Amino acid sequence: MSNMNELANLVKELEEQLVTCIRCGxxxxxxxxxxxxxKESDVARGKLALLTGLMDNIFSDPDGVDERLNRxxxxxxxxxxxxSGVNVLEIFIKARAILSEYKGLSPxxxxxxxxxxxxxxxxDTLVAWAGKFQGLFTxxxxxxxxxxxxRLVSPLxxxxxxxxxxxxxxxxxxxxxxxxKSGKKMNAAIFTGCLIDKxxxxxxxxxxxxxxxxxxxxxxPSGQGCCGIPALASxxxxxxxxxxxxxxxxxxxxxxxxxxxxxxxxxxTIKKLxxxxxxxxxxxxxxxxxxxxxxxxxxxxxxxxxVAPELGDxxxxxxxxxxxxxxxxxxxxxxxxxxxxxxxxxAAGLNLVEMAGSDKCCGMGGSFNVYHYDLSASIGKLKQQNxxxxxxxxxxxxxxxxxxxxxxxxxxxxTNIRVRHPVExxxxxx
Amino acid sequence: xxxxxxVTRFNEILGQENVLTxxxxxxxxxxxxAVLDAQMPAAVVIPGSTEEIGEIVKICHEHRLALTVRGxxxxxxxxxxxxxxxxxxSTGRLNRIxxxxxxxxxxxxxxxxxxxxxxxxxxxxxxxxxxxxGSQAVSTIGGNVAENAGGLRGLKYxxxxxxxxxxxxxxxxxxxxxxGSRTVKCATGYxxxxxxxxxxxxxxxLDEITLKLIxxxxxxxxxxxxxxxxxxxSETVAAIIAARIVPATLEILDNFTIRAxxxxxxxxxxxxxxxxxxxxxxxxxxxxEEEGEKVEALCKKLGAAxxxxxxxxxxxxxxxxxxxxxxxxxxxxxxxxxxxxxxxxRSRIPDMVRALQEIAAKYKIDIGTFGHAGDGNLHPTILxxxxxxxxxxxxxxxxxxxxxxxxxxxxxxxxxxxxxxxKAPFLEKEAGYSSILFSRQLRKALDPDNILNPGKIxxxxxxxxx
Ligand SMILES: Cc1cc2nc3c(=O)[nH]c(=O)nc-3n(C[C@H](O)[C@H](O)[C@H](O)COP(=O)(O)OP(=O)(O)OC[C@H]3O[C@@H](n4cnc5c(N)ncnc54)[C@H](O)[C@@H]3O)c2cc1C
Ligand code: SF4
Ligand code: SF4
Numbered sequence: 001m002s003n004m005n006e007l008a009n010l011v012k013e014l015e016e017q018l019v020t021c022i023r024c025g026x027x028x029x030x031x032x033x034x035x036x037x038x039k040e041s042d043v044a045r046g047k048l049a050l051l052t053g054l055m056d057n058i059f060s061d062p063d064g065v066d067e068r069l070n071r072x073x074x075x076x077x078x079x080x081x082x083x084s085g086v087n088v089l090e091i092f093i094k095a096r097a098i099l100s101e102y103k104g105l106s107p108x109x110x111x112x113x114x115x116x117x118x119x120x121x122x123x124d125t126l127v128a129w130a131g132k133f134q135g136l137f138t139x140x141x142x143x144x145x146x147x148x149x150x151r152l153v154s155p156l157x158x159x160x161x162x163x164x165x166x167x168x169x170x171x172x173x174x175x176x177x178x179x180x181k182s183g184k185k186m187n188a189a190i191f192t193g194c195l196i197d198k199x200x201x202x203x204x205x206x207x208x209x210x211x212x213x214x215x216x217x218x219x220x221p222s223g224q225g226c227c228g229i230p231a232l233a234s235x236x237x238x239x240x241x242x243x244x245x246x247x248x249x250x251x252x253x254x255x256x257x258x259x260x261x262x263x264x265x266x267x268x269t270i271k272k273l274x275x276x277x278x279x280x281x282x283x284x285x286x287x288x289x290x291x292x293x294x295x296x297x298x299x300x301x302x303x304x305x306x307v308a309p310e311l312g313d314x315x316x317x318x319x320x321x322x323x324x325x326x327x328x329x330x331x332x333x334x335x336x337x338x339x340x341x342x343x344x345x346x347a348a349g350l351n352l353v354e355m356a357g358s359d360k361c362c363g364m365g366g367s368f369n370v371y372h373y374d375l376s377a378s379i380g381k382l383k384q385q386n387x388x389x390x391x392x393x394x395x396x397x398x399x400x401x402x403x404x405x406x407x408x409x410x411x412x413x414x415t416n417i418r419v420r421h422p423v424e425x426x427x428x429x430x
Numbered sequence: 431x432x433x434x435x436x437v438t439r440f441n442e443i444l445g446q447e448n449v450l451t452x453x454x455x456x457x458x459x460x461x462x463x464a465v466l467d468a469q470m471p472a473a474v475v476i477p478g479s480t481e482e483i484g485e486i487v488k489i490c491h492e493h494r495l496a497l498t499v500r501g502x503x504x505x506x507x508x509x510x511x512x513x514x515x516x517x518x519x520s521t522g523r524l525n526r527i528x529x530x531x532x533x534x535x536x537x538x539x540x541x542x543x544x545x546x547x548x549x550x551x552x553x554x555x556x557x558x559x560x561x562x563x564g565s566q567a568v569s570t571i572g573g574n575v576a577e578n579a580g581g582l583r584g585l586k587y588x589x590x591x592x593x594x595x596x597x598x599x600x601x602x603x604x605x606x607x608x609x610g611s612r613t614v615k616c617a618t619g620y621x622x623x624x625x626x627x628x629x630x631x632x633x634x635x636l637d638e639i640t641l642k643l644i645x646x647x648x649x650x651x652x653x654x655x656x657x658x659x660x661x662x663x664s665e666t667v668a669a670i671i672a673a674r675i676v677p678a679t680l681e682i683l684d685n686f687t688i689r690a691x692x693x694x695x696x697x698x699x700x701x702x703x704x705x706x707x708x709x710x711x712x713x714x715x716x717x718x719e720e721e722g723e724k725v726e727a728l729c730k731k732l733g734a735a736x737x738x739x740x741x742x743x744x745x746x747x748x749x750x751x752x753x754x755x756x757x758x759x760x761x762x763x764x765x766x767x768x769x770x771x772x773x774x775x776r777s778r779i780p781d782m783v784r785a786l787q788e789i790a791a792k793y794k795i796d797i798g799t800f801g802h803a804g805d806g807n808l809h810p811t812i813l814x815x816x817x818x819x820x821x822x823x824x825x826x827x828x829x830x831x832x833x834x835x836x837x838x839x840x841x842x843x844x845x846x847x848x849x850x851x852x853k854a855p856f857l858e859k860e861a862g863y864s865s866i867l868f869s870r871q872l873r874k875a876l877d878p879d880n881i882l883n884p885g886k887i888x889x890x891x892x893x894x895x896x
Contacts, residue, residue: 019765019766019815019816019817020765022463022761022765022766022767023461023462023463024463024504024565024761025462025463025502025503025504025565025568026504026565026567026568028502028568029544029546029567029568038476038520038522038523038525038542039450039455039458039476039522040455040458040459040503040520041454041455041458045458046458049457049458049460049461049468050454050457050458053454053457058453058457059453059454064452064453064454065454068454083757083758083761083762084758084761084762084767085758085761085762
């Protein structure tokens with residue numbers, strides 16, 4: 001193993017942030033992973049102690065710390081609840097980057113991130129091919145969630161019920177040079193995000209319809225890349241930075257007042273992580289990233305706060321339908337957006353019933369779901385139970401990743417509850 | 431280093447996934463919430479049943495291995511910092527509420543049950559478990575009993591010891607001991623239950639705990655009184671008690687803390703105020719009404735600049751949210767936070783508050799003071815950066831002076847956080863050598879090999895220091 005001193009020095013970059021943890025343990029009460037395992041290394045306090053250990057050079061190799069650091073949903077529940085205001089997510093993400101830059105990315109991740117994700121064109125083509133062939137390997141469940149499961153037992157998919165790729169990704173529906181519609185009020189650019197583009201094009205259509213309806217101009221430049229969070233969560237700061245560059249250049253060419261996204265994860269990544277984790281920023285780029293960050297907004301928040309503050313309740317006008325709302329961690333804990341999506345649902349005439357623990361993490365956690373599916377599913381099962389207990393007919397949430405996880409859980413439990421984005425529900429009424 | 435054959439036995443009993451020995455895991459069980467140096471155990475064991483606890487204790491007894499029990503690890507006195515090379519027994523999986531008996535008003539729980547979860551389960555049945563440490567969202571009942579934890583409601587409802595009816599525990603030899611009963615009264619044998627409460631894992635490993643429950647109060651009323659001198663606030667505390675009114679909570683915040691809370695939460699607190707009293711009375715609606723008015727009048731009579739009574743649940747929640755955010759607000763100011771809990775007879779609160787301000791000035795350190803004025807339990811909270819060695823030495827000297835002042839006023843080193851490692855060296859100052867000797871003899875007789883949480887409470891030195 002190479003020089004651990006060198007790694008200790010790299011981790012020192014985090015010292016100022018690490019010392020703010022007072023080891024009070026209050027993060028235990030909200031960590032969905034700790035709830036399952038009750039192990040100290042699974043909660044923020046333990047992980048921060050491990051990073052301090054790395055910094056103090058007490059380990060002979062970094063693998064044990066790396067492995068434990070990766071057992072985390074990056075849900076940010078700990079940070080939102082931390083009395084000392086420790087910026088846990090930023091620390092974890094930077095630490096993952098430091099560790100994988102030190103150790104080198106695994107060959108599989110090299111291919112996925114550097115060869116595919118980092119090149120939006122290639123990525124789109126590959127996913128389009130996969131979309132065409134998916135029917136060969138998967139079979140639809142014919143359920144309310146519209147999930148599929150694997151035709152053959154596959155170690156990667158295990159017994160997941162996943163949402164199929166859209167037959168045509170959303171970006172194929174818009175012109176080559178991108179979509180530009182003028183509006184009477186202000187102008188919004190839409191960052192579509194991978195999951196909306198490739199799995200939930202309906203959310204993009206609904207977003208356009210709603211913005212249009214309220215007289216907001218819409219700009220969707222074509223050739224958008226991923227927001228970079230999958231690469232970042234795996235410690236690939238280089239691919240992340242390349243994607244940020246790509247997207248920044250693309251959007252800076254456009255004129256708009258706000259950048260909206262209907263994906264909680266994309267919004268919080270653009271707003272918080274783009275400026276904070278960009279590799280070797282010079283002050284110029286930092287300013288540009290911060291300027292874009294200030295312009296970026298969740299679509300629910302934008303609609304309710306800025307576009308249609310007069311939006312009233314049309315409660316109960318759609319009889320027989322009850323909706324419960326799940327707070328995506330990236331929306332509520334990271335951005336503090338919780339009231340607005342609920343307001344949209346009520347404005348859609350739907351009866352909103354609160355579930356127990358509506359802001360508890362659903363267990364998705366991006367790649368956590370891939371590497372720790374059993375844990376992810378047991379956390380998701382708690383969510384599914386809370387949803388079912390409300391007796392609702394629809395589950396709504398503002399993050400496509402949560403929609404996938406919850407669809408899997410609801411499909412597994414054999415319920416008839418459909419899963420929709422608040423913007424989709426609202427769009428149905430106009 | 432631990433003998434591999436011992437690890438094999440642990441594995442056989444608990445299953446491999448419940449035995450940790452890797453260095454990384456050891457590091458994560460080497461600390462608690464106290465500002466003290468970490469120490470690495472040799473293994474962590476996570477039992478799931480009474481039988482498994484018993485087996486673990488027997489193995490430790492056989493091999494003279496130090497054993498430290500860990501609940502949530504939130505204690506502020508170093509009680510869960512293990513002996514180097516010893517064993518940590520985590521109660522994380524022992525988190526079942528065994529019974530809530532509504533007819534006889536008691537609950538039986540495993541030690542790893544989280545305090546707030548028990549309180550919620552009890553409340554769902556219209557009953558009340560009052561002890562509410564600030565850490566209740568994570569702390570365990572086992573930890574609460576072992577530390578004799580208190581909380582905001584200590585003044586009227588008492589602390590953990592007032593609710594423990596019976597216990598089952600393993601002694602140092604691995605024998606299973608039952609104490610107390612499920613009856614309200616119990617007069618058989620020694621009061622071993624009382625001895626175990628606050629024993630910080632030095633006399634046995636707690637297994638089943640039987641707790642007394644009471645009916646939930648029907649009504650409550652909260653208010654905030656604003657003062658321009660801390661003396662007036664403290665005099666009000668004494669006057670309320672003298673008027674034979676016992677509020678459920680009676681909390682004080684000093685100016686430093688008020689400003690920190692305001693900066694942090696923008697709750698609209700008066701930043702110029704020298705002190706705030708946060709008061710809640712509860713009980714029968716008619717009594718609450720009457721006592722509420724009396725308290726309000728007393729506050730005004732003793733010089734409160736204003737008294738704000740919460741009219742709605744939301745207003746009440748706002749008051750307590752401000753109090754609850756005190757620690758967070760202070761914690762954000764500097765990297766290291768030393769939370770003390772020196773306690774004085776309540777008539778001495780003004781003297782103690784003044785002494786704390788003098789100590790802060792003398793040692794040039796920041797101290798925010800808030801706490802349970804009603805029961806004399808203050809939380810002088812020192813803000814520092816442990817890496818600043820010069821300042822940290824001043825902090826240590828200041829802490830010692832805080833202890834001395836509290837003792838000189840007839841107080842105690844700790845109202846609720848326990849002795850652990852942090853206060854073990856000072857205990858003799860408070861209790862005297864005979865008390866330490868008595869405790870050591872007791873310990874020696876019950877635990878001749880010094881297995882149970884060595885180094886805690888009674889310290890290490892064998893001879894009187896003066
Ligand atoms: C933010 C914060 C606020 C706090 N507020 C308060 C407060 O208001 N009032 C208060 O009293 N304390 C408070 N504390 C201190 C602490 O939370 C309490 O002492 C609590 O009782 C510790 O519970 P725990 O489960 O974390 O126990 P731990 O810290 O894990 O253990 C505490 C002691 O109990 C022993 N122990 C634990 N379980 C067992 C068992 N089953 N058998 C034998 N011994 C056992 C341990 O060995 C150790 O000596 C606070 C702490 C923090 C960090
Ligand atoms: S809540 Fe915050 S300060 Fe407390 S242990 Fe967790 S991360 Fe550290
Ligand atoms: S980010 Fe979520 S899963 Fe990770 S430590 Fe914090 S609360 Fe736990």
